[in-house]
Amino acid sequence: MATHRTYTEEELRYLKMLSRQYPNLRAAGTEIINLQAILNLPKGCEHFISDVHGEYEAFLHLMNSCSGVVRERIDQLFAYSISREEREQLATLIYYPEEKMELLRPQIPDMNEWYRVTLHRLIALCRLVSERYTRSKVRKALPAGFAYILEELLYTHGEEVDKRDYFENIIATIIEIGQAPEFIIEVCELIKWAAVDHLHLVGDIFDRGPRADIIMDSLMKHHSVDIQWGNHDVLWMGAASGSRTLVATVLANSIHYNNLEVVETGYGISLRPLSVFANEVYQNCDVSRFAVKLTEDGEEGASEKDQLLSARMHKAITVILFKLEGQKILRHPEYGMDDRLLLDKIDYENKCITINGVTWPLEDTDFPTVDPNNPYALTAEESEVIDRLTASFRRSEKLQRHVSFLYSKGSVYKIYNGNLLLHGCIPMTASGEMMSFNLDGKERSGKKFLDYLDVAARQAYYTPPNTTERELGMDLLWFLWAGRNSPIFGRDRMTTFERRLIADERAWAEPKNAYYTLYEDPAICDKILKEFGLEGPHCHIINGHIPVKAKKGESPIKGGGKLLVIDGGFCKAYQPTSGIAGYTLIYNSRTLRIVAHQPFVGRERAIRENYDIASATTIFERMESRQKIKETDIGHELQARIDDLMLLLEAYRDGAVAETHRNQ
Numbered sequence: 001m002a003t004h005r006t007y008t009e010e011e012l013r014y015l016k017m018l019s020r021q022y023p024n025l026r027a028a029g030t031e032i033i034n035l036q037a038i039l040n041l042p043k044g045c046e047h048f049i050s051d052v053h054g055e056y057e058a059f060l061h062l063m064n065s066c067s068g069v070v071r072e073r074i075d076q077l078f079a080y081s082i083s084r085e086e087r088e089q090l091a092t093l094i095y096y097p098e099e100k101m102e103l104l105r106p107q108i109p110d111m112n113e114w115y116r117v118t119l120h121r122l123i124a125l126c127r128l129v130s131e132r133y134t135r136s137k138v139r140k141a142l143p144a145g146f147a148y149i150l151e152e153l154l155y156t157h158g159e160e161v162d163k164r165d166y167f168e169n170i171i172a173t174i175i176e177i178g179q180a181p182e183f184i185i186e187v188c189e190l191i192k193w194a195a196v197d198h199l200h201l202v203g204d205i206f207d208r209g210p211r212a213d214i215i216m217d218s219l220m221k222h223h224s225v226d227i228q229w230g231n232h233d234v235l236w237m238g239a240a241s242g243s244r245t246l247v248a249t250v251l252a253n254s255i256h257y258n259n260l261e262v263v264e265t266g267y268g269i270s271l272r273p274l275s276v277f278a279n280e281v282y283q284n285c286d287v288s289r290f291a292v293k294l295t296e297d298g299e300e301g302a303s304e305k306d307q308l309l310s311a312r313m314h315k316a317i318t319v320i321l322f323k324l325e326g327q328k329i330l331r332h333p334e335y336g337m338d339d340r341l342l343l344d345k346i347d348y349e350n351k352c353i354t355i356n357g358v359t360w361p362l363e364d365t366d367f368p369t370v371d372p373n374n375p376y377a378l379t380a381e382e383s384e385v386i387d388r389l390t391a392s393f394r395r396s397e398k399l400q401r402h403v404s405f406l407y408s409k410g411s412v413y414k415i416y417n418g419n420l421l422l423h424g425c426i427p428m429t430a431s432g433e434m435m436s437f438n439l440d441g442k443e444r445s446g447k448k449f450l451d452y453l454d455v456a457a458r459q460a461y462y463t464p465p466n467t468t469e470r471e472l473g474m475d476l477l478w479f480l481w482a483g484r485n486s487p488i489f490g491r492d493r494m495t496t497f498e499r500r501l502i503a504d505e506r507a508w509a510e511p512k513n514a515y516y517t518l519y520e521d522p523a524i525c526d527k528i529l530k531e532f533g534l535e536g537p538h539c540h541i542i543n544g545h546i547p548v549k550a551k552k553g554e555s556p557i558k559g560g561g562k563l564l565v566i567d568g569g570f571c572k573a574y575q576p577t578s579g580i581a582g583y584t585l586i587y588n589s590r591t592l593r594i595v596a597h598q599p600f601v602g603r604e605r606a607i608r609e610n611y612d613i614a615s616a617t618t619i620f621e622r623m624e625s626r627q628k629i630k631e632t633d634i635g636h637e638l639q640a641r642i643d644d645l646m647l648l649l650e651a652y653r654d655g656a657v658a659e660t661h662r663n664q
Helices: 009-021 025-039 056-065 069-078 084-095 097-107 111-130 135-141 144-155 161-176 180-195 212-221 231-241 244-256 261-266 272-281 296-301 304-331 380-395 397-409 446-462 468-482 496-501 522-531 603-609 633-654
Strands: 046-049 198-201 225-228 352-355 358-361 413-416 419-422 540-543 563-565 583-587 591-597 615-622
Touching: 009 633, 025 633, 046 056, 056 069, 056 084, 056 212, 056 603, 069 084, 069 111, 069 180, 084 097, 084 111, 084 180, 084 603, 097 180, 097 603, 111 144, 111 161, 111 180, 135 144, 135 180, 144 161, 144 180, 161 180, 212 261, 212 397, 225 397, 225 413, 225 419, 231 244, 231 380, 231 397, 231 446, 231 468, 244 261, 244 304, 244 380, 244 468, 272 304, 272 380, 304 380, 304 468, 304 496, 380 397, 397 446, 446 468, 446 522, 522 540, 563 583
Parallel strands: 046 198, 198 225, 419 540, 540 563
Antiparallel strands: 046 583, 352 358, 413 419, 583 591, 591 615
């Protein structure tokens, strides 16, 4: 007689719960077969993007093109059958289907024939990019209105003699009833969905560029995404949480870069309280050091009066910011930033300041709201202004929706398929040790410190208002933004004070953490990876944050290939320094490759002239064999599910759990 295994009470409780979903041997066995089949499919394509900084047109183009993956598949399928010009037009159609069809319609003599040929090409391409997925997964992604027809076209091969008429009749009917344009749009969207299985956004969605809110809207529609918070992201997260300091920082940055469109148009936040206050209090003040940075378009559109008002607003909010930052530093001596208390160091008589033993002349000491005897105290008017602005950030429904998404999909770091993703750095000492921090009476470094910060960042948003926990959380968000050697900021100090008030650029230096020198050493990279439980030839650290100076010969590949810097370089202000528009990363089942991009020519020109972002791809790592889903994190989860179902099968056969059937 066969011996039956003995089940613990916990095992039986779990297996009985699992049996509700798989009530008999057949149901459990079918699911095991399904999951086992999925494990043997090729690993999906991962797309890594970083530092998009509000440049929504370039970001959306890279998302549409999947950093060249879509064009690569077009060439793979049609390189020898259609011309390069036709392939470029097909790529643009996939990126911008509605706009491209509108542009082409007056130029094409027989639109129905164009629809027929184009649908054939798009279906063939869609079939190619979706072949790595199960039919079930593709079915779930199909648009509701065309799901049945699309599934028939995808899995019916028109070149088969017996199916040719069936295939052609479907396409002919779509055209005949006037549904071709809508159908083409849906097929293009499906191609882009299938080209990339998962998106990683390695920080800095906000600031510099015009419309970070449009980027956030796009990310919220993506089928599979994670986000590693950048310093500019935690800045907006803190402002949305109700941190007056970070609200002041957001506004000072936005005004300085003449980028208020995202604040006012994107999030519906009125700056009237600040403009009225600034015009009254700073009317007779020198504001030359606070002139905003104007683009060529801004110079044409901004009157002298507007520029003067912007400078006054910039100065007013920056003084408020200096005061609020000082209050934070005084409240948290554990941050070790007393040397950044600068308002009380100003020598008004001699118009200078001494910082770290060096005396610098000040270009501006005209601060009507600063009391030299109590420099970090807000005036009643300043307090009212910043309170009203903070309330507006808290009331912005769209901003709150976006920040809630950042919290749900984001984290300080992420481990995914053997890679450690983080925006900034792992703070390190010059000797190569992980830097230790004591922020609440406990020493932490490395992974434990980042885990602590992740929890504190969530505390700022989710704990009730006006509680100690929320205040501490918001202060920690400011520390992540500008704190000494913060793992997201990664520098010794943020010299906003010096940049605004001291002409000598030597005072503006912001020394980087030793990490940014040490990461050239493969042994240091291995040490960091091991700290996060990662070892092996295909494990990497993937960073954003610091632009790679490509025009000076700097490589984004560090530590002998162990670390990759993919600062997107989207921000136009950074491109003269980097020489390019940054990097993205593609990790598929066969290779890991880094893609260097040139600046985007603009959406309108891309649609009109079939311009793509000029890119150069470098394959720097090949897999020994094609990776399958069973080797990925999702594969490990599926294998655990299979193991549980195998145990359920055994329990059914042993009689430890009773089967049920539909007719019972």
